[in-house]
Each structure stands twice: as structure tokens, then as C-alpha cells.
Amino acid sequence: MAPNYPNPIVKQLSGGDLRSIGRADTVVAKILKCPELSHQLWEGFLVDDPVVRMRVADVLEKVSAQNPSILKPFKQKLIREIAEIEQQEVKWHLAQIFPRLTLTPKELNRVKDTLKGWLDCKSKIVVVSSLQALTDLTKFDHDSRDECIVIIKKSMKRGGAAINARGKKLLLELERAASRCAWCGSDPAYIRYHDQEWGVPVYNDQKFFEFLILEGAQAGLSWLTILKRREGYRKAFANFDVKKVSHFTPSKIERLLKDPGIIRNRLKVEAAVSNAQQFIKIQQEFGSFSNYSWQFVKGEPIVNRWKSLSDIPATSKESDTFSHDLKSRGFKFVGSTIIYAHMQATGMINDHLVSCFRWGPVAEKQYRQ
Numbered sequence: 382m383a384p385n386y387p388n389p390i391v392k393q394l395s396g397g398d399l400r401s402i403g404r405a406d407t408v409v410a411k412i413l414k415c416p417e418l419s420h421q422l423w424e425g426f427l428v429d430d431p432v433v434r435m436r437v438a439d440v441l442e443k444v445s446a447q448n449p450s451i452l453k454p455f456k457q458k459l460i461r462e463i464a465e466i467e468q469q470e471v472k473w474h475l476a477q478i479f480p481r482l483t484l485t486p487k488e489l490n491r492v493k494d495t496l497k498g499w500l501d502c503k504s505k506i507v508v509v510s511s512l513q514a515l516t517d518l519t520k521f522d523h524d525s526r527d528e529c530i531v532i533i534k535k536s537m538k539r540g541g542a543a544i545n546a547r548g549k550k551l552l553l554e555l556e557r558a559a560s561r562c563a564w565c566g567s568d569p570a571y572i573r574y575h576d577q578e579w580g581v582p583v584y585n586d587q588k589f590f591e592f593l594i595l596e597g598a599q600a601g602l603s604w605l606t607i608l609k610r611r612e613g614y615r616k617a618f619a620n621f622d623v624k625k626v627s628h629f630t631p632s633k634i635e636r637l638l639k640d641p642g643i644i645r646n647r648l649k650v651e652a653a654v655s656n657a658q659q660f661i662k663i664q665q666e667f668g669s670f671s672n673y674s675w676q677f678v679k680g681e682p683i684v685n686r687w688k689s690l691s692d693i694p695a696t697s698k699e700s701d702t703f704s705h706d707l708k709s710r711g712f713k714f715v716g717s718t719i720i721y722a723h724m725q726a727t728g729m730i731n732d733h734l735v736s737c738f739r740w741g742p743v744a745e746k747q748y749r750q
Contacts, residue, residue, distance in 0.1 A: 456484075576739060
């Protein structure tokens, strides 16, 4: 008897065998465009079809890599129920997903125990993925670093070539992570932002618009304050769709000023809408906002080599020029200090300290278009 597929999303992931991802990438695109569909995705883990379960896990891993907030409503289900699924293809995807969760100390210990248990799995991919996840989780639990090193070395002794190769890389990664830029402190959201986004060159206009809104909202506040409201901004500002934001009406702005998920500052909210209108004009003139932005650094990231946080400036001649041009086009909340922070965030400037483990990877050409 054929399995009973609970909804269209899950049914779309059926067919074929474990050697292919089927239409998983099509489903990924759908969910990224409409995150509400993720509720349908989770039901696929309950289907008595290993192919579907594997593809659901694959989709979830790919979607959460771009939008980790999708995991939030299902965190407990993921930790307590789905992690119990005895299918290696599900396990290796879950291992990549776990570090994207915002975990309490108790939840973190449960996840680590799960990953440690998977190190006995016959699948080398599951073992390697679990070791990577345990390493990633040390970013949120510095005290577990030494334990993680011991676990990696033990796995290398009893593992094959693939585990040994990955183990060496992970040990080097842990060594480098000890010198992370100090400004991100110990807050998990800040660490995740530092390790995964800050300084990585951006070429996508939607992402540029997102950072313009967030950097403008930060004015006079800490970046962590904004970062913790990021998903609130994503929801309030139509997933940072510049065309939709450009058409926000006065009544829509009034509703936003009552939204607790964002900073309810009238000038900042109104600026986000007017900036969206100017953003579109730049797209029309230059082909994309990315083309326009990168001209201020001659098309290549500026790679600085700071040794101390005190060396990093608040502005630069490039941010001065960029800021001046934006102001001349009618943009608001785009002073040179804000724009310098924007350039750091979008990778136009690499201001990781040279001692930080992220300085090298961010500087590498693989992050550039």
C-alpha cells in the first residue's frame, strides 16, 4: 500500500530512491519564498517512507541555512522526537541543523548527548557530520571545547581516512575559534552572526536592503538589540521585499509603530519606506543595488589587517563617499558611521581581526562573486 502523504509539499518529495534528492530543491525555493509552508514540511518526518524522510531532512537543512528562524517553532519536536528517527540519511542532515538552533543550557546538553550517541553509527557521513556539529556547538559553550577535542581525537583513532581528515580540520578550527573577535561576546545570536555572516561579501539586493533597514534601525542602539529583533523586522517589512516596502501606506506605517517586534521609532520606520523607493531608483539606474554599492570599493572587498579592536575606525573615506552619495539621492539614516557598519556587515570591508579564525575564510576568493 502506498504511503499516505499528508499535504502537497510532502507529496512533492516522494518518488525515486535514496540516491537522489528528487524535487527537494524546488521545495526549498517554495519555502524560502513562503516560510509558512514549513509547517507542512515537518509532517513528512512522520511518513512511512524513508525517501520522503530523507528529502524532508535535506530541505530543512538547506532552508534553515538561509533562514534559521524557520526552526524556532519546532525546536522541541526536533530535539525530542525527530532526533529519535533511526535513519542515517536523516541523522546526517539533523547534525548540520542542530547548531542553528538557539538552545538553553539544558537543551544544548541534550543535543550534545544525541550527537555523541551518533558517533557509534556505521555511517561515516553521520560520524563526520556529528563531529562537525559538536565542534560548531562549542561556539555557544566555550567550556565544552576541551571535551570536544578529546572526542575528536578518540574518533580519529578508531575511524577511517574520511574521519581522520575531517578531525584534523576540526581540531584546527577549534584552535582558531579561541581567537574570535571579542566584540561578539558570548551571546549565541551574536556569535552566530559573527561566525556566519559578518564580513561575508553580499551581492544580493534583497540582502543589501535588509542590512540597510537594520543598520538604520540601529542608530543610537546596540547591534545586538537589532539582531534579536531581526525576525520581527523580517515579518514587519515583508521579508525585506523592497518593492512591497516601497508601497507601504501611511496606515501601514501606523500599524508598524504598534509592532513590538521592531524598534517603534517613527522617523526610522518612515525612512525605511522612503529608502525603499530610492533603492528601486538605484536599481533602475545601475542594474542592481549591488552594482551601485561595490563601486565605492572598486568592486573588491577592502581587506584590513587590524590587530586590536581599538584599531578599527568608525568611518573611512569610502564610507564618507558612499554616505554622501546616498544622502544626495534622498536616503535617510545613512551617516558615514552607519554606512561603515553596513559595509562591514556586507563584506565590502573585512574588519575581522587578523587573529580571528574568520579573517582568512572571509578574505578568500571563494566568498566573492
